Amino acid sequence: MPDSEMTGNMFFFATTATAAHKVSAPAQEIVERVRAGDVEAFGELYKMFAPIVHGIILARVRRDEVDDIVQEVFLSAYKNLNSLRDPSAVGAWLAMIARNRAAEFYRSARPTEDLPEDLHEKENRSSEAREILKAIRSLPDTYRETLVLRLVEGMTGPEIAERTGLTPESVRVNLHRGMKLLKEKLGI
Amino acid sequence: MKDDYLWDKTGEDAEIQGLENALQAFRFQENAPPELPQKVFTVERKSGRKFFRFGFAFAAFAGVVIVCWVVWFQLSGSHQTPVAEIASVMSALERTEKIADDSFIESRAAAPVKSIETAPPVVNPNVVKIRQKSPPVGQRNRAVLRKIKLKEPAETLTAEEKYAYNQLMLALSITGSQLKIVKDKVQGIEDQNAVIETAK
Numbered sequence: 001m002p003d004s005e006m007t008g009n010m011f012f013f014a015t016t017a018t019a020a021h022k023v024s025a026p027a028q029e030i031v032e033r034v035r036a037g038d039v040e041a042f043g044e045l046y047k048m049f050a051p052i053v054h055g056i057i058l059a060r061v062r063r064d065e066v067d068d069i070v071q072e073v074f075l076s077a078y079k080n081l082n083s084l085r086d087p088s089a090v091g092a093w094l095a096m097i098a099r100n101r102a103a104e105f106y107r108s109a110r111p112t113e114d115l116p117e118d119l120h121e122k123e124n125r126s127s128e129a130r131e132i133l134k135a136i137r138s139l140p141d142t143y144r145e146t147l148v149l150r151l152v153e154g155m156t157g158p159e160i161a162e163r164t165g166l167t168p169e170s171v172r173v174n175l176h177r178g179m180k181l182l183k184e185k186l187g188i
Numbered sequence: 189m190k191d192d193y194l195w196d197k198t199g200e201d202a203e204i205q206g207l208e209n210a211l212q213a214f215r216f217q218e219n220a221p222p223e224l225p226q227k228v229f230t231v232e233r234k235s236g237r238k239f240f241r242f243g244f245a246f247a248a249f250a251g252v253v254i255v256c257w258v259v260w261f262q263l264s265g266s267h268q269t270p271v272a273e274i275a276s277v278m279s280a281l282e283r284t285e286k287i288a289d290d291s292f293i294e295s296r297a298a299a300p301v302k303s304i305e306t307a308p309p310v311v312n313p314n315v316v317k318i319r320q321k322s323p324p325v326g327q328r329n330r331a332v333l334r335k336i337k338l339k340e341p342a343e344t345l346t347a348e349e350k351y352a353y354n355q356l357m358l359a360l361s362i363t364g365s366q367l368k369i370v371k372d373k374v375q376g377i378e379d380q381n382a383v384i385e386t387a388k
Binding site: 039042043046047050051054055058063067070071074075078126128129132133150151152153154156157158172175179182183188 | 194195196197203204207208210211212213214215216218219220221222224
């Protein structure tokens with residue numbers, strides 16, 4: 001099916017709702033162990049899904065707030081793990097919590113202050129990188145999340161599909177259409 | 189192929205690699221997972237809410253009891269007829285009595301009334317009547333009236349209305365006196381019965 005025949009948003013929501021592709025068996029086993037009270041298993045779960053959660057939040061929230069929100073997401077997940085019906089869909093579940101937390105961050109409207117310039121220098125991040133991230137964040141939700149996971153977190157398309165619960169086809173479409181829009185924005 | 193590199197990093201794409209290198213600075217730095225609580229105290233949180241709920245319910249109940257008590261206290265305090273009401277009634281009664289007396293005197297002067305002879309009550313020296321003493325009603329009402337000075341209502345009666353009113357008051361006073369006679373008779377009978385019983 002050519003890309004022009006469908007919109008990215010429709011594709012994204014349809015595939016999220018069905019969650020056709022689920023996480024492999026190890027994640028399911030890890031969830032069961034966490035539920036049984038295994039703290040080390042929680043560490044494994046964190047290691048496996050933290051990049052996904054980080055990427056989803058980074059696509060929406062300021063960089064200096066991302067790490068705190070990632071921790072909040074995993075704490076919330078730990079407290080509510082018993083409410084997860086299908087342990088094999090833990091990736092999609094965590095992604096959903098991360099999206100909700102990011103939305104809550106803006107709703108709460110915490111008062112913020114600009115960081116001093118020298119702190120930015122200490123972080124040693126080029127203005128070019130900030131500009132690219134800004135351009136990605138200006139894209140529709142459907143594309144920016146997938147692009148951050150691919151370009152920032154360095155995950156491949158199949159990995160993104162596996163951990164977020166999206167179908168590989170939708171991830172491929174989102175990547176290509178998102179990259180096309182990003183290049184247009186950056187003038188590449 | 190360019191598409192393959194974007195999808196699974198096979199092949200080469202200088203543009204995408206350049207973007208990846210630039211954005212690498214924002215990549216997730218692996219760190220320790222968040223410290224987990226010893227236990228998830230969901231029950232404790234609920235119990236706190238429960239305690240708050242009980243506290244609120246108790247406070248509400250106490251408030252209702254206090255309000256009821258105050259209302260009851262006020263009602264019991266005002267169980268007697270309000271003073272103002274008594275005063276108005278008494279002033280009206282006084283006025284009617286005065287008018288009735290005047291008209292009675294006038295009517296008596298105009299037409300002599302037959303004297304009604306009644307049998308004197310039998311008095312037994314052995315029987316001692318004891319009556320509970322209480323301040324006369326008129327005296328009490330006057331005391332109340334002294335405390336509360338009421339405005340006298342303006343009398344705007346026509347001559348005909350005044351005549352009718354006087355006639356009515358006359359009738360009432362006659363009825364009252366007749367009732368008094370009946371009462372005295374009844375008391376006399378009761379006294380006789382008492383004497384007979386003591387004699388037996």
